[in-house]
Amino acid sequence: MKAKPVFYFLGTLLILFIVIPVFRMIFSVTPQEAGSALMEKELMGSVLLTLRASLWATLIALVLGIPLSFILARHHFFGKKVIEGLIDIPVVIPHTAAGIALLMVWGRESVFTKITGISIPGTEAAVSIGMLFVSLPFLINSVKEGFKMIDVRYEKTAVSLGASPWKAFTSVSLPMAKKSIISGSIMMWARGISEFGAVVILAYHPMTAPVLIFERFQNFGLDYAAPATVVLILITLVIFVILRAVGDKQ
Helix, strand or coil: CCHHHHHHHHHHHHHHHHHHHHHHHHCCCCHHHHHHHHCCHHHHHHHHHHHHHHHHHHHHHHHHHHHHHHHHHHCCCCCHHHHHHHHHHHHHCCHHHHHHHHHHHHCCCCHHHHHHCCCCCCCHHHHHHHHHHHHHHHHHHHHHHHHHCCCHHHHHHHHHCCCCHHHHHHHHHHHHCHHHHHHHHHHHHHHHHHCCHHHHHHCCCCCCHHHHHHHHHHHHCHHHHHHHHHHHHHHHHHHHHHHHHHHHHC
């Protein structure tokens, strides 16, 4: 038995498992209903908030995460496996539990608030913090694997030719890991956009799109939630198809 037809068949089953619910949702809403949803200020405000907050989280992760990813990819030290395990914790714990844990650090009764007088819950910053926590592993792990794929001899050659370690990193390692950085950023941004559990505990208001959709479904049922869901699916689909296309050309 040839393997290729079997692989195509199995792959098709998995694709259908993803596509059928999405298409079923999209075609359950008429163009008029989708158009009306697009004109809703509340819905579009929540979508823009979701995209923006996830983008802030991704930018913070890029600044803090790229150096950490490089260290994990290039150096072996005591406790490295523990750190890698800690980075993966947000992936495995329930995200409502993550939200509660974050609330204990950033909540109104937390040490942070008592010292600074700054109240984070219920703000856009709280939304970004929730998104950052749950989606950070996607960026860190992607960038780390990108650095691992670069032959260390390129960096050593740059240093031997007179470049400082920092110059070798910025002029050799960083450009060569660009695809992994872009891919990890897209995955992190997407994961942040879809986050519900951690965000709803830290900031029920202002409402992100997932929280708004949940509230509409809970209070008014499927028919009222469906148009908002379709709008979010279509907007994010268009954005990420474009980002993927641009990333593949890099």
